[in-house]
Amino acid sequence: MSTSMTTDALSRRVLRYAHAQGTGRSQFPTPAQVAEASGPLPDGAAGADAVTLPYGTTELLERTAFPAGRVAGADRLPERALLAAFGLQRAELTNPYFEHRALPSVRSLFPVHAFLTGEGPARVLDVHRHALAELPGAARDTARRILLAGRYTRLPAFYGPLRGTLTELELGISLRALAVGLELFGVRGRLTLPTAEGALTDLGLTDGEWSLPLTVDLDGPGRPEPAPPTADGERPPTADPSLDEILAVNRAQAALAPQEPALLTPAIPREAAARDLSWAEVLWERGSGRMPRGLTGMAGRLRQVPEGSLAGATAWAAVPPPGELLRRVAEHVNVTVAVQATDGFEDGVHRLSGGRLLPHRPGAGALAALERDYGYKLAPGNGCDVRHASAVWFCSVRQHELIAELGPGAWTLAQYVAGWITQGLCLNAAAHGLYARPARAFDGLAVQRPLGLAPDETVLLSVISGTPRFNGLPLDLRL
Numbered sequence: 446m447s448t449s450m451t452t453d454a455l456s457r458r459v460l461r462y463a464h465a466q467g468t469g470r471s472q473f474p475t476p477a478q479v480a481e482a483s484g485p486l487p488d489g490a491a492g493a494d495a496v497t498l499p500y501g502t503t504e505l506l507e508r509t510a511f512p513a514g515r516v517a518g519a520d521r522l523p524e525r526a527l528l529a530a531f532g533l534q535r536a537e538l539t540n541p542y543f544e545h546r547a548l549p550s551v552r553s554l555f556p557v558h559a560f561l562t563g564e565g566p567a568r569v570l571d572v573h574r575h576a577l578a579e580l581p582g583a584a585r586d587t588a589r590r591i592l593l594a595g596r597y598t599r600l601p602a603f604y605g606p607l608r609g610t611l612t613e614l615e616l617g618i619s620l621r622a623l624a625v626g627l628e629l630f631g632v633r634g635r636l637t638l639p640t641a642e643g644a645l646t647d648l649g650l651t652d653g654e655w656s657l658p659l660t661v662d663l664d665g666p667g668r669p670e671p672a673p674p675t676a677d678g679e680r681p682p683t684a685d686p687s688l689d690e691i692l693a694v695n696r697a698q699a700a701l702a703p704q705e706p707a708l709l710t711p712a713i714p715r716e717a718a719a720r721d722l723s724w725a726e727v728l729w730e731r732g733s734g735r736m737p738r739g740l741t742g743m744a745g746r747l748r749q750v751p752e753g754s755l756a757g758a759t760a761w762a763a764v765p766p767p768g769e770l771l772r773r774v775a776e777h778v779n780v781t782v783a784v785q786a787t788d789g790f791e792d793g794v795h796r797l798s799g800g801r802l803l804p805h806r807p808g809a810g811a812l813a814a815l816e817r818d819y820g821y822k823l824a825p826g827n828g829c830d831v832r833h834a835s836a837v838w839f840c841s842v843r844q845h846e847l848i849a850e851l852g853p854g855a856w857t858l859a860q861y862v863a864g865w866i867t868q869g870l871c872l873n874a875a876a877h878g879l880y881a882r883p884a885r886a887f888d889g890l891a892v893q894r895p896l897g898l899a900p901d902e903t904v905l906l907s908v909i910s911g912t913p914r915f916n917g918l919p920l921d922l923r924l
């Protein structure tokens with residue numbers, strides 16, 4: 446008996462070995478790569494009881510015109526909004542990063558999770574089970590809320606303190622994605638910015654790896670009970686000094702003055718021009734650009750693009766984030782864009798001001814110059830086509846001025862604002878058949894001069910957008 450089981454196991458091993466050598470197999474991810482493809486759930490949730498999410502959200506969005514259409518006649522609206530925002534869209538079989546959603550994420554690691562409270566135990570969105578999974582350590586909360594929290598340790602430890610800003614940029618991206626999802630399904634949400642650990646403790650997330658959550662109340666005016674702030678120095682140090690620093694900076698939000706919960710919508714600009722498309726197509730097509738054969742980076746083609754692609758991007762970038770405080774922070778976030786080969790716009794650097802792009806440094810060649818300052822160079826294993834992009838956007842801030850005026854918590858808020866703008870640019874690009882790649886890889890000092898930034902101005906995030914040269918093999922994962 447044991448001999449035959451051993452033979453079976455050995456046969457499976459030999460078959461896997463033979464299969465792995467078949468034609469084209471090297472282009473497919475290994476099971477380990479698939480398992481690594483997206484963030485593990487909070488501890489204990491993977492095996493916990495779960496409520497299945499509704500099916501057919503994509504079909505509803507297929508009947509909804511981009512950008513002005515809204516879904517009619519649907520049930521389970523908050524869950525469908527979560528699926529529109531964070532649900533799986535496609536697997537890309539020739540991309541080193543396997544899983545893709547309607548929002549970008551560093552190496553498709555998805556450090557930000559969405560939580561839903563209000564019926565029974567708090568639950569976390571588990572896109573792989575197409576379900577909301579119970580959180581074992583969570584308190585029962587009768588208010589219907591969606592919370593977004595980022596797990597810093599999901600990003601590789603060698604990213605050091607960058608894990609903080611990247612995760613918080615992704616919180617801003619996730620907030621815009623959620624706002625768009627709620628707007629599409631006609632659900633009102635009110636955002637409360639984090640001021641204390643209480644909401645994290647309520648979710649049972651006590652392990653010192655998580656950002657404070659952004660809370661969106663779905664019923665009534667909303668106001669999560671503020672818990673007492675964590676006093677400075679109270680947190681026991683972890684074994685990772687850069688994680689301690691990330692947590693301390695994130696908790697500086699406790700010093701922010703409490704704000705009234707702010708309506709999350711509108712997040713979709715009315716005037717965004719587009720081809721004749723459905724929302725399902727736009728969410729499906731959102732991408733950061735690709736390379737063939739499992740190579741990293743992106744390849745683009747320089748093409749004259751219509752005015753609407755940049756006018757639409759401007760409209761998406763100009764939608765203010767929710768609430769007075771984030772809007773005050775947004776006044777400090779400068780949006781600068783280097784443009785070429787775009788109808789209706791002069792080549793050169795422009796600045797967003799009063800909802801319009803104004804020429805800032807006119808002249809050809811800005812994108813070729815910027816490619817020299819981009820960290821992931823063109824190489825045998827990596828594509829880089831900044832010089833062939835249509836536009837490269839930069840969100841930047843004079844951080845001394847920001848913190849002097851709005852306090853230390855404003856640094857994290859500036860990441861949310863840059864993320865909010867970025868997700869708008871990504872959706873607009875998809876609507877115009879363009880890729881849009883968020884990147885932290887430009888040399889922040891080197892780009893100051895070509896962009897005309899101040900010497901004390903820091904780039905928070907950039908977005909490279911252009912015509913893709915390679916579209917890859919997508920596998921449809923939508924439900």
Ligand SMILES: Cc1cc2nc3c(=O)[nH]c(=O)nc-3n(C[C@H](O)[C@H](O)[C@H](O)COP(=O)(O)O)c2cc1C
Pocket residue numbers: 542544545546548549550551552553611614615618731732733734742821882883884885886906
């Ligand atoms: C905050 C943030 C920073 C990123 N930084 C970079 C970067 O520096 N270089 C890069 O090539 N891609 C960067 N990306 C893009 C991701 O690698 C990309 O979203 C991921 O591979 C998934 O691909 P997709 O967006 O096409 O679904 C970044 C994404 C985010 C959200």
